[in-house]
Amino acid sequence: MNTRKNSGGASAVATTPAAGGAAAGRTVRRAASSGSASERREHLVKLAAELFARKGFQATTVRQIADEAGILSGSLYHHFDSKESIVDEVLSTFLHDLIGRYRSALDGGGDARAVLSEMVRIGFGTLEPHRAAITVMQNDWNYLRSLPGDRFDYLIKAEDEVERMWVGQIKRGQAEGALRPDVDPKLTYRMIRDAIWVAVRWFRPGGRLNPAALSEHYITVLFDGLATGERTSHPA
Amino acid sequence: MNTRKNSGGASAVATTPAAGGAAAGRTVRRAASSGSASERREHLVKLAAELFARKGFQATTVRQIADEAGILSGSLYHHFDSKESIVDEVLSTFLHDLIGRYRSALDGGGDARAVLSEMVRIGFGTLEPHRAAITVMQNDWNYLRSLPGDRFDYLIKAEDEVERMWVGQIKRGQAEGALRPDVDPKLTYRMIRDAIWVAVRWFRPGGRLNPAALSEHYITVLFDGLATGERTSHPA
DNA sequence: GTCTATAGTTTGATAGAC
DNA sequence: GTCTATCAAACTATAGAC
Structure with missing residues (x-):
């Protein structure tokens, strides 16, 4: 994913916390973070x-x-090879966290509707800690993908894995009879995914709507459209 | 919106088609467009x-x-003042067309559900002719808004007007009893809007899914969540 | 670990010939 | 309406002193 210039890493936790030298550091304008x-x-x-x-x-x-x-x-440039390696670290850190959370939800078991609901909550739950990363991923996706080399190929790999998880659960829900069979699983996944992630454009931490309220709202609207039951129309 | 350097304009139709001079034009690499x-x-x-x-x-x-x-x-620079004025024209042309279509839908009358369905179709209908503009608007919105000056203030104005139209119809639907009253109109509007526009990321003209099929899919999923009727849960 | 200083590119835009 | 030629500014990244 990203090539680090010095030792240690963002996601690695078991690194020697041998304190930064800080021998010179004149005016020390940086607020806190006098740590490792x-x-x-x-x-x-x-x-x-x-x-x-x-x-x-x-x-x-x-x-x-x-x-x-x-x-x-x-x-x-003492800390990073290039500007690209910085954005690389921003995105890979986020994706690592996201996929880890999704895997936990899948491992937790439960019926398809429960797992899918949890995945919606996970999506909105990352809005707050990863707001910047999600924004960058959406706005600069095309540009980063257009760069020469395979440096950002992992973006596609991650996207594919996430899609497999969502679509798998949607199909399971249809097979179990919990979700209406007349919708396209992949298209439905995209619809949900898009609606969740783009919320980063207007979501503001501490605003009227917190991630939990957002999740429940979306789950309500979504499932009363996805779940089987009395409906106004029920196309083939 | 945009400041043009020469006469004539993109949206203006009643312009003298007095043919381009084209006296010099050596190799004329440009394919067609030997017109006005x-x-x-x-x-x-x-x-x-x-x-x-x-x-x-x-x-x-x-x-x-x-x-x-x-x-x-x-x-x-014979045609445009600056690079900014080009993107200005891209976006203002799209927004002009979009808002015009929405207004027609509102003028057409019908109950809230019918009008909202039509607005969904309009959204997906612009995906094909305005794919590039929609992509630019989403990806470069933050940057263009961050530029000094008020040149791109019309982006906000247009966004506000569109929101008023959608939210107005959703509220009317709730008042008429056609839409469930326990959802937030503004949040619901955002959810729909986001799901539609972001489709531009993966939508490909001539692909498996055409705008019409997409519209009906989204309308089905959405309204069987929005419309009143038998539901699994019906929160206060 | 930060600073000074700068190399080497690339960018948006301009002036004037044709 | 396009080309030639170019400018001034800004950019990423590097080398070496401290």
């Missing part, structure tokens, strides 16, 4: 992710990222 | 829109646009 090197790195990735989300990957310059961190642009 | 000046302009906008959609507005250079048209980058 990996914490510092994580902090920089987070700052960059916010900028990428707000202005777009291309429109965000390494100078702006460095400014936000209180250092000069050249200093960023 | 406004046709030539429209053609350039279309080429640019495709590039913007594929790589993103920022990542598309004026040189690439010119290449695609078979001219040099400097020559583009």
Whole structure:
């Protein structure tokens, strides 16, 4: 996924927390994060992710990222190989977390409707911790995919795996008779997925609608359309 | 909306078709479009829109646009003030058309469910003719909105007007008893809107799914969740 | 781990000949 | 309406001092 320049990593937890040198560090403009090197790195990735989300990957310059961190642009290259490797880390961290959560939901068992409901909750649940990453993934997907090389091929791999999980549950629900058989599983998956993820455009943490309320609303609307039962029309 | 450099315009139809000079034009690499000046302009906008959609507005250079048209980058500035004015024309043309179609649907009358169904069809109906513009609007919305000045304020104005139309119909449907009253109208509008527009990411003209089939699928799923009737659960 | 300084490209846009 | 030629600015990334 991403090539790291120094040791340690964002997702790796069992790294030596041997404290950052910080021998020089003159004006120390950076607020907190006087912790380990990996914490510092994580902090920089987070700052960059916010900028990428707000202005777009291309429109965000390494100078702006460095400014936000209180250092000069050249200093960023002590932590990262390139601007691309930063966005790489933003996206792969998110996808790693997301897929892990989905797997847990599938392992948890339950009928198709219960699992699918849980997957909706997971989707909305990532809106808050991964808002910036989700925004970047949507807005800059085409651009990143258009870059030469196979660096961002894992985006497709992750997308495919997620699709398999959703479609599998939808088909199971249809086979068990819990979901109406006259809808296209793949198209239905896309419809749900799109409606959830694009919510990142208008979702604001602390706003009128929290992720839990959003989930229940969407689940209600969705299943009273998906579940079998008395309906106004029931096409072949 | 957009400031044009020369006379004539994309949406204006009653323009003198006084034929493009084309006195010099050496190798004339441009395929067809030996018509009026406004046709030539429209053609350039279309080429640019495709590039913007594929790589993103920022990542598309004026040189690439010119290449695609078979001219040099400097020559583009005979037709447009700036790169921004090109994307401006892409988006304003689309929004003009979209809002016009919505207004017709509202004027057509009918009950809320019928009007809303028609609005869904309109949404999917624009996917084919305005695929590039819709893609640009979604991917580069944040960036364009972040630019200094009020040039792209009309994006917000158009968004607001569209929201008023949708929410108005949803509320009317609830008042008339055709739609379940326990859903939030604004949130429901967003859910529908998001699901429709994001389809532009995977929709391909001539593919397995045409806009008409998509519309009916979405309408079926949506209304059997929105319409009143026997339901598994019916929260307060 | 940050700074200074800068190399090497690429970009959007302009001026004037034809 | 396009080309030639070019400018000024901005960009990513690097090298080496501290």
